[in-house]
Amino acid sequence: MNAMATIADALLDKYGRQGPRYTSYPPAPAWSEGIGATDLAARLAEIGREPAPPADGLADAELYVHIPFCARLCTFCGCHTFITRERDPVVRWLATLEREADAVARAAGRRLSIGGLHLGGGTPTHLDLEQLAQLLDLLEARFDFAACRERGLEVHPRVTSVAQLDLLRARGFDRLSMGVQDLTPEVQAAIHRDQTADETAALAAHARATGWRSLNVDLVYGLPRQTLAGFARTIEQVLAMGVDRLAVYGYAHVPWLKRQQGAFTESALPDPRLRRDLLELARARLADAGFESIGFDHFARPTDRLFTARAAGSLTRTFMGFTVRHARNLIGLGPSAIGELGPLYAQNEPALAAWEQAVAARGLATRRGWRLSADEALRRDVIRALLCELAVDGAAIGARHGVDFRDHFARELAALREMVTDGLLVVAGARLELTAVGRHLARNVAMAFDPAQHEAGGVKRYSATV
Numbered sequence: 001m002n003a004m005a006t007i008a009d010a011l012l013d014k015y016g017r018q019g020p021r022y023t024s025y026p027p028a029p030a031w032s033e034g035i036g037a038t039d040l041a042a043r044l045a046e047i048g049r050e051p052a053p054p055a056d057g058l059a060d061a062e063l064y065v066h067i068p069f070c071a072r073l074c075t076f077c078g079c080h081t082f083i084t085r086e087r088d089p090v091v092r093w094l095a096t097l098e099r100e101a102d103a104v105a106r107a108a109g110r111r112l113s114i115g116g117l118h119l120g121g122g123t124p125t126h127l128d129l130e131q132l133a134q135l136l137d138l139l140e141a142r143f144d145f146a147a148c149r150e151r152g153l154e155v156h157p158r159v160t161s162v163a164q165l166d167l168l169r170a171r172g173f174d175r176l177s178m179g180v181q182d183l184t185p186e187v188q189a190a191i192h193r194d195q196t197a198d199e200t201a202a203l204a205a206h207a208r209a210t211g212w213r214s215l216n217v218d219l220v221y222g223l224p225r226q227t228l229a230g231f232a233r234t235i236e237q238v239l240a241m242g243v244d245r246l247a248v249y250g251y252a253h254v255p256w257l258k259r260q261q262g263a264f265t266e267s268a269l270p271d272p273r274l275r276r277d278l279l280e281l282a283r284a285r286l287a288d289a290g291f292e293s294i295g296f297d298h299f300a301r302p303t304d305r306l307f308t309a310r311a312a313g314s315l316t317r318t319f320m321g322f323t324v325r326h327a328r329n330l331i332g333l334g335p336s337a338i339g340e341l342g343p344l345y346a347q348n349e350p351a352l353a354a355w356e357q358a359v360a361a362r363g364l365a366t367r368r369g370w371r372l373s374a375d376e377a378l379r380r381d382v383i384r385a386l387l388c389e390l391a392v393d394g395a396a397i398g399a400r401h402g403v404d405f406r407d408h409f410a411r412e413l414a415a416l417r418e419m420v421t422d423g424l425l426v427v428a429g430a431r432l433e434l435t436a437v438g439r440h441l442a443r444n445v446a447m448a449f450d451p452a453q454h455e456a457g458g459v460k461r462y463s464a465t466v
């Protein structure tokens, strides 16, 4: 599955455009403010009425907790963050999170079983030892973790201590994701990071020695002042740390959403050809080192759960990227957190203060979301299969949704003909399969199934697809 293929310049010019990353379908920027806390409460009550344990062996929900704090701002960052070095905001966040967790548990009406717990941010290890323990205690008091199969978190190695890792390991965490991006000093200076290979390697070594089962590193290509030589060096440094997974994200340049990115002049940013070459450098080197390519931006050792999940059909795509599915629903807690609960997407108030006010007023803090129609649920399955499995079994998906795939998507299949001619995918009856080149352009192929993309008409909403 590791066949590499270069995207020719002509294809890059033709298909390089802005488009969603499809961490959800419909994409989050298209959601509505018409969805609120009452919708989430009603859906939680429905889940609470479903039989426990569910017949399919999956838990009721996975939990995502958003910890927005960082001690300093990385200027490339596209995440929802709150920069502070003070203790008070964290203390208030913890108290608010407890109320929010209470409201979720109350709406569900029974203790929900949790299949996986993920702490994201921001920087979860901005919390000190006592605060981390307090967070885990308050979650365990309200939800049933007996069948929890994975506990993971994101860290910035710079601010993460061995004592924090030990506490988390003792509390069942075994998946560690370290932000690295690029270790080249010039790039770090440009994005306002300050992280050495040695401190990152020391943290990885400690995690390895203390039983963390899956070590991930995030790299980003397309950053200001990035060069092939510097990125190649970073990849070698990271491989020497013995990681199990890597995410190699294309830098999402969205200065209309993230003002600090406006500081990067276009000339400091790699052009599309250099972006492609950086990604291909990573692909080739990681294949050499025995990593399998997952989706279009993740890589995993064949022993890692992310790889085995694909064979088991439990690889999925959420706003956390490509992940293993352990539950039927995803519940988000904390500012900006996104939940995916069957046909309902619900996103919390993104700003810390607004989230605190919403929780104080209503318990739940949903600001916006989307309820999928039957047609949208079908499209979500098609897009997910394209991105996760790199293929769509149209007959099976059609049968699941009660439609004839080829009839239902006649217009889309006609539009795909040009991509077939360009060598991006092969279509045989109701089966679609991305080629090695097409996998780089999977987002473009997915866009053929997203009617909104044909009407988007120049509105700046999304990042570059390649």
Ligand SMILES: C[S@@+](CC[C@H](N)C(=O)[O-])C[C@H]1O[C@@H](n2cnc3c(N)ncnc32)[C@H](O)[C@@H]1O
Binding pocket: 070, 074, 076, 077, 078, 079, 120, 121, 122, 123, 154, 155, 156, 157, 178, 179, 180, 181, 218, 219, 220, 249, 250, 251, 252, 253
């Ligand atoms: C919350 S951060 C990880 C933890 C920690 N705060 C850190 O910076 O090391 C999540 C990850 O998102 C990715 N990311 C953030 N902003 C991005 C952007 N604009 N484009 C692409 N990836 C981005 C980075 O790889 C980053 O490690």
